[in-house]
Amino acid sequence: MRTSTPSFSNLIKNPLAAVIVLLAVSLTLLFLPPKFTHHIKMACVVPVRPLQWATCFCSNSASNFFDRVLSAWQDVHREKQMEEQVTQFKNKLVEQQDTIYKLQNKLNAVSKFAAVHKNIKTKLVPADIIGYDTSNLRKSIVINAGSKHGIKPNDIVVSHNALVGKIISASGGSSVVQLITDPASRIPGRVVQTREQVIVEGNATVFCTLKYVPRWAKLKKGDDIVTSDIGGFCPPSLPIATVVENETKEGDLFQSVKVLPRVNISKIESVLVIIN
Amino acid sequence: MRWFTFFCILLCISLFQSTMIHRINFGPAVPDLYFPLVVFYSFLTDLKRNTIANWFTGFAKDLFSEGSLGINSIFFVAVGFFIWSFREILFRGHLVTQILITFLFSLVYNVLYAAHASLSFHSLPLSSTLWIIFSCSLYTAMVVPALFWIFNKFHHGRRLFFNQR
Structure with missing residues (x-):
């Protein structure tokens, strides 16, 4: 056989x-x-990135063109610019408010904080968004700046003075940013008004949730959440989100708090990467 | 040539899904353009071709998405295998069958994916996740007629509907 x-x-x-x-x-x-x-992933997707950039560029150009056509009748464009400016000023205001609070309470600590910030050499890299996550339950974006520009994993990404997310992988000319709304995202934060420390957690929707907010914390709608110094990977006092709803359930140790991120990712086309 | 067509379709879907899809969203609902391709190949081809096509479709989705590499490949191969195994009892040429099968299996796939994500991160709230799954599956099913029509145009040899042979 x-x-x-x-x-x-x-x-x-x-x-x-x-x-x-x-x-x-x-x-x-x-x-x-x-x-x-x-x-x-980076190695496989690198050849497609230029196509992705071109598609995104064409899509954005077409979208901008239609926006401009519409604005001729409705003055939408001007309103949009004003809205953007107002958002920027609001975010700046939150940042200032937080700084003032710190100055009032711990002048010495803030002096040290300022000294530390002077010493830290940060570089800002502007980048355009060239891609979005294809999954419904994950939230990430692709930007057209990478390790060539000095970007590395864990660098912070901001837009309009507010936190967008952090870099999770970087290749030569592109990087993937994990948004704060991604279910895997956890950002240490602080409530500006009550000074409570919290964790801002993504949940794949447009909102985020706050973890570990004690029952006795007096949060209210409109309270602002900023990044805290804890962990050291985020610059402090960057606006993250605003409280939209909080609820304390019977028997729970912590409150369940829903917050709305300061940056609406579907409305921005470019971001800034803070390189430490 | 058939595989070349398949990879061209896959590239176009990947580019559209990763760049322009958020422009046609309804709230949290975003169509998944990969899934109708899985259903189409499960209806149309033999087991081997179907498995390979679905694996590459899942792999492409993995490449353009955050998360573990290989998870969508597994789910797409599994879902494609199930659809392929009972496709003979379905009237595949009818648009309603295609829409219903896409909707039901999209629900199953999204629930499996959400279960995997929940086990990994413990941060997906049940009600909103179920709403996202339902709305995305419904939207995906709604784009099936247009997508199947396009896929049929690229597969002249074997048509599912419109001049079925």
Whole structure:
């Protein structure tokens, strides 16, 4: 009796074997460490990035054109600019308010804080958004600046003086930004009015939730959340979000608080990356 | 040539989904253009071709999405296999069947994905996640007629509807 070992090409011809092989490859990819996963993703997607940029550019140009046509009748463009300015001033106001609070309470600490900030060499890199996440339950964007511009993982991304997210992977000319609304995002924050420390957590919707807000914390609608110094990866006092709803359930240790991020990601086309 | 067509379609879908899809959203509802491709190939092709096409579709979605690499490949291969296994009892040429199957399996896929995300991050609220899943699945099913018509245009040899052979 003659026995022979089936070759790989014969094995792959069998449909069930193809299913098993592909599932095995997927499982192997699934259990790879995130660092390798990001490298593989970046390497595979790099050739598509120029196309992605071109598509996004054309889409934005077309959108801007239609906006301008509309503004001829409705003056939308001017209103939009005014809204943008108002948002910027509001965010600046929150930042100033937080700084004033700190000055009032701990003058010495703030002096040190200012001294530290003078010493830290930060560089700002402007970047355009060239892509969005394809999944409904994850929130990330792709920007057209990468390691060539000095960007590295964990750098902070802002827009209109407010926090947008952080860099999670960077290749030569592009980087992926994890937004604060992503379910995997956790940002240490502080409530400006009550000084409570909180964690701002994304939940794949347009809102975020605050974790670990004690029952006794007196939060109200409109309270502002800024980044805290805890953890050290975010510059302090950057506006993150505004409280829109809070509820204390019977028997719960913490309040459940819903906040609205300061930056509406669907309405911006460019961001700033803060490089430490 | 068929694979070349498939990869061209996949590239176009990836570019559209990753750049312009947020311009046609209704609140949290965004259509998933990859999923109708999975359903189309599960209806149209044999098991091997269907599996490979669905794996690459999932892999493309993984590449343009944050999260574990391979998770969408697994889900798409599994969903494609299920659809393929009982496609003979369906009247595949009818638009209502295509829309219903896309809607139901999109729900299943999104629930599986949400379960995976919840286990990983513990931060997805049940009610809003269910609403996102329902609205996205409904929107995905609504774009099926247009997408299937386009896919059919690129597959002259075997048509599902409109001059079915």
